[in-house]
Amino acid sequence: MENLKEEKSRLMKALFVLAILGCVYLGAKTITEMKGYRFIGGGAPASNVISFEGKGEVMASPDLATINFNLIDQAKDMKSAQEKVTAKETKVLAFLKDAGIDKKDIKTENYNSYPTYEYGRSVCPPIQVPMMEGGGGSTNPASSYYCPPDKQVLTGYQVVENISVKVRKIDSSGDIVKGLVNAGVSDLNGPNFSVDKEDKLKEQARKMAIDDAKAKAESLARDLGVHLVRIVNFSENGNYPIMYEKGLMAADSGVSMPAASPELPTGENKITSNVTITYEIR
Numbered sequence: 001m002e003n004l005k006e007e008k009s010r011l012m013k014a015l016f017v018l019a020i021l022g023c024v025y026l027g028a029k030t031i032t033e034m035k036g037y038r039f040i041g042g043g044a045p046a047s048n049v050i051s052f053e054g055k056g057e058v059m060a061s062p063d064l065a066t067i068n069f070n071l072i073d074q075a076k077d078m079k080s081a082q083e084k085v086t087a088k089e090t091k092v093l094a095f096l097k098d099a100g101i102d103k104k105d106i107k108t109e110n111y112n113s114y115p116t117y118e119y120g121r122s123v124c125p126p127i128q129v130p131m132m133e134g135g136g137g138s139t140n141p142a143s144s145y146y147c148p149p150d151k152q153v154l155t156g157y158q159v160v161e162n163i164s165v166k167v168r169k170i171d172s173s174g175d176i177v178k179g180l181v182n183a184g185v186s187d188l189n190g191p192n193f194s195v196d197k198e199d200k201l202k203e204q205a206r207k208m209a210i211d212d213a214k215a216k217a218e219s220l221a222r223d224l225g226v227h228l229v230r231i232v233n234f235s236e237n238g239n240y241p242i243m244y245e246k247g248l249m250a251a252d253s254g255v256s257m258p259a260a261s262p263e264l265p266t267g268e269n270k271i272t273s274n275v276t277i278t279y280e281i282r
Helices: 002-038 078-098 170-182 198-224
Strands: 049-060 064-075 106-119 128-130 137-139 152-167 186-194 228-244 268-281
Touching (some): 049 198, 049 228, 064 078, 064 170, 078 106, 078 170, 152 170, 198 268
Antiparallel strands (some): 064 186, 128 137
16 A cells, blocks of 8 residues: 555656656747747748838948059060069059058059960962963962961060059049059059948948838838738848049140149949848738
């Protein structure tokens, strides 16, 4: 009898422990599901959804100008070609230093050295074009005759160094361009005007776009008499700068004015963000 009571007691305790463990498991599962429900797209799949688009725009004046250019030279041997480019580089760096450009804003993007060739030229031999019977032959080049070129001939070596420069005092961009040209650079590209800390402007434009989409959602929900339950999807595109020119380039009077620096309008940059927010509705 005593043994039977002890067995029942142990069984009851075991069932009690299992019940507690089951409650803990269900509680943890519920909390996990509730937490997942808070995230975009979390929880049970939404059946009734509606999407809204929002747009945000931020205007900003550029505070950074980027200029790219090449230093190019060639010679009969590689060493001499490199020395010529180095001499040009020294001259350019001295000018940029005097212009107040910091070393950290001058970067060599590419440096290439390679041989240069040309094809040798020779006179193609004439071909015999047969004439009518009894007339012999004549030397008349045919239009379809192909004369292969001679072998490649090494003519020397060329060195190309590509450099980018950031100009933070953008009002001096014209003077920088003029000085670089006078220093002997090639293939100058720029200045390209931009905003240095553009990420903050992108965040601001994104927030404006989200607020715009949410306002549209709340307004339409009131008109339709539905409730916005949760956000189940979000996407963004755009977030790109658009430049608007402000001012005019210096007019071309037709008179050569080598001493003048080009007038470069900086305009304004418009940072745009377009978002789409999808809501579950009831």
